[in-house]
Every structure is written in C-alpha cells, then in structure tokens.
Amino acid sequence: MKTSDFHYHLPEELIAQTPLVQRDQSRMLVYDKANGRIKHQVFSDLLSYLRADDVLVLNRSRVIPARLLGVKQDSGIACEILLLKRLNTTDWESLIKPGRRLKDGAVVLFGNGTLSCTILSGTAFGGRIVRFTFAGVFEEILDRLGQMPLPPYIHEQLDDKNRYQTIYAKEEGSAAAPTAGLHFTDIILHQLRGKGVKIATILLHVGLGTFRPVKEELVEKHIMHEEWFQVNQDAADLINQARAHGGRIVCVGTTCVRTLETIADDKGLIKPSSGNTNIFITPGYRFRAVDLLLTNFHLPQSTLLMLVSAFMGREEALKTYEEAVKEHYRFFSFGDCMLIGENIGEQDE
Numbered sequence: 001m002k003t004s005d006f007h008y009h010l011p012e013e014l015i016a017q018t019p020l021v022q023r024d025q026s027r028m029l030v031y032d033k034a035n036g037r038i039k040h041q042v043f044s045d046l047l048s049y050l051r052a053d054d055v056l057v058l059n060r061s062r063v064i065p066a067r068l069l070g071v072k073q074d075s076g077i078a079c080e081i082l083l084l085k086r087l088n089t090t091d092w093e094s095l096i097k098p099g100r101r102l103k104d105g106a107v108v109l110f111g112n113g114t115l116s117c118t119i120l121s122g123t124a125f126g127g128r129i130v131r132f133t134f135a136g137v138f139e140e141i142l143d144r145l146g147q148m149p150l151p152p153y154i155h156e157q158l159d160d161k162n163r164y165q166t167i168y169a170k171e172e173g174s175a176a177a178p179t180a181g182l183h184f185t186d187i188i189l190h191q192l193r194g195k196g197v198k199i200a201t202i203l204l205h206v207g208l209g210t211f212r213p214v215k216e217e218l219v220e221k222h223i224m225h226e227e228w229f230q231v232n233q234d235a236a237d238l239i240n241q242a243r244a245h246g247g248r249i250v251c252v253g254t255t256c257v258r259t260l261e262t263i264a265d266d267k268g269l270i271k272p273s274s275g276n277t278n279i280f281i282t283p284g285y286r287f288r289a290v291d292l293l294l295t296n297f298h299l300p301q302s303t304l305l306m307l308v309s310a311f312m313g314r315e316e317a318l319k320t321y322e323e324a325v326k327e328h329y330r331f332f333s334f335g336d337c338m339l340i341g342e343n344i345g346e347q348d349e
Contacts, residue, residue: 052196065146180253
C-alpha cells in the first residue's frame with residue numbers, strides 16, 4: 001500500500017481551531033459497516049446507540065504541559081522542547097527546535113534558569129534525549145513553566161487548558177490528548193451508567209507513535225514509535241465478561257484500540273498487562289477485541305486514518321471523509337467525531 005492511498009482533500013477552514021462551548025454538542029457521524037448507512041447525529045445521541053451489555057473503554061491518560069520554551073545558554077537563541085516520554089527522574093525523550101543548532105552537550109534554560117536541561121544524544125526516530133536539572137518537584141516546575149502541546153494545525157490560543165483534557169483524565173504522561181474522549185461530560189457518563197453500560201479505563205500515554213507523520217512512500221516501511229500502556233484486572237474483567245455474554249466492546253479513540261489489540265488473544269479476551277506497544281494497524285488487519293469505535297476525524301496519510309481504514313475499509317473511510325467534508329464537519333483534535341460499527345442502529349428505533 002502507498003501512503004498516498006490515504007490522502008483526501010480537506011479545506012483549511014474545516015480544521016477546528018477551538019473547542020465548542022459544550023463538549024457534548026459536537027456532531028457525530030454514525031457509520032454502519034453492515035450496510036454502509038450514514039447518519040448525521042450529535043454526540044449526546046451516543047446514549048441511544050449503546051446497550052446495557054456494552055463496555056465503554058476510555059483512556060485515562062492526562063496530558064502534561066509538555067511544551068517548554070527556553071533559550072540556549074551560551075547564545076540566547078530561542079528554543080522549544082516537546083517532552084514525549086519520561087525515561088527516569090531526570091531524563092526525557094523529546095523533540096527539540098532548532099534541532100540543528102542544539103548539538104549534544106548544549107544547555108537550555110527555562111524560566112530564567114529555574115529549570116535547565118542538557119542535550120544528551122539522538123534517538124532512532126529523530127528525537128533527542130535530554131537531562132533536566134532542577135531544585136524541587138519537577139512536576140510542579142513543569143506545571144508552572146510548561147504549555148499545553150497543541151498540534152501545529154491549531155493556531156488559536158487555548159483560554160482554558162483543561163479543554164485539552166478529557167474529564168476523566170487521571171494519570172499524567174501524554175504529549176497529546178486522546179481526543180475522541182474530549183466530547184464526554186459527567187452527565188453523559190452518568191446517563192450511560194444509568195442505562196447499564198459498563199465503563200472500563202485503560203492507560204496509554206500518547207507520544208510520538210500516535211502523531212508522527214508517515215514519511216515512507218510504502219506504508220509497510222513505516223515504523224511506529226513505542227508508547228507505554230497499562231490494563232488492570234478490573235478493566236480486563238469487564239471486557240472479558242462482556243465478551244462472554246454477547247456484549248460489545250466500544251473503544252473511545254484509537255489509543256484504546258491499539259492497547260486492546262496489542263494484548264487480546266484470538267477470542268478477544270484480555271489479560272492484565274503493561275508495557276510498550278508499537279502496533280501499527282493497517283487495512284488487512286483482523287480485529288479481535290473491538291466492536292465499535294468512537295473516533296475523531298484524522299489527518300490525511302496519518303497512521304490514525306490507516307487504523308480507521310482497517311476498521312471500516314479504506315474506500316469506505318475515504319468516501320465517509322468526503323461526506324464529512326461535504327457536510328462541513330469540524331476536523332481533528334477539537335473537531336467532530338465518528339461512531340463506527342456493525343448493525344448499530346439506534347436502540348430506540
């Protein structure tokens with residue numbers, strides 16, 4: 001497969017720059033894989049598509065203020081460091097700008113020297129390992145000096161940094177939000193529980209693997225970067241019980257899909273696990289653990305669009321995206337969403 005096989009035309013004005021005032025009022029395109037039927041709904045309609053025996057899987061990872069702006073110690077040139085993955089108490093895998101002017105051994109200062117880091121070495125994926133020097137609690141310093149790492153296609157300032165967090169985010173570690181979850185509110189979750197939908201939380205810290213662009217001409221040559229995940233006993237039990245009793249597993253976002261598909265056996269059963277995953281899901285993949293997928297609209301030629309294409313078919317995905325463009329859906333992180341599954345007509349019909 002060629003990377004260009006996953007291209008589609010997107011007018012720039014459809015890239016959402018800010019979140020909606022009400023999270024649950026995003027639009028939701030519903031695609032039924034059984035018959036190719038498309039319905040145009042609102043996210044708050046999700047309640048009518050889920051059943052009492054379903055398990056909703058959420059990624060509880062929390063975005064850290066991973067974007068640090070500083071200056072090179074010896075020259076004063078402006079620098080930017082994006083933290084991707086913590087390696088130990090002082091060292092992080094990161095992306096840096098300007099990379100060519102920050103050689104190994106260079107020192108970068110932040111907050112007038114409150115925090116500094118030394119560039120140690122490069123990584124196989126074009127990143128750099130940096131070592132921080134500080135006095136006090138690193139997380140507190142980062143919260144004070146760091147900024148939310150909004151994607152480069154978002155040009156507006158975010159007034160409330162919590163709008164780039166899901167309401168159920170708990171454990172810090174992501175360099176980008178699992179954006180399909182941004183639509184949920186406490187009321188929606190309460191209503192789903194009231195209907196009997198079970199909620200399982202897993203963890204995948206979003207890093208370079210999720211948003212690194214595909215630069216290879218052939219999809220098969222792209223190598224995914226590892227991201228850390230954890231699935232505990234409670235989540236595994238909920239998923240396995242639903243599987244045993246005919247319930248459906250509804251993944252909120254591609255991070256949940258990648259986590260479950262990493263550890264599921266051939267019957268779709270899950271064992272409590274933790275570790276790193278670099279699973280790369282493309283068309284032809286046989287899904288074992290996921291029945292429904294709730295996901296935002298993704299960038300052209302991205303690994304996320306390839307995963308969605310694997311779940312619903314490449315041609316069907318591109319046709320559906322074309323429909324979303326025609327209907328002026330909002331795209332990417334702060335945009336609208338899709339619910340994809342088989343035989344997923346509204347339960348009240």
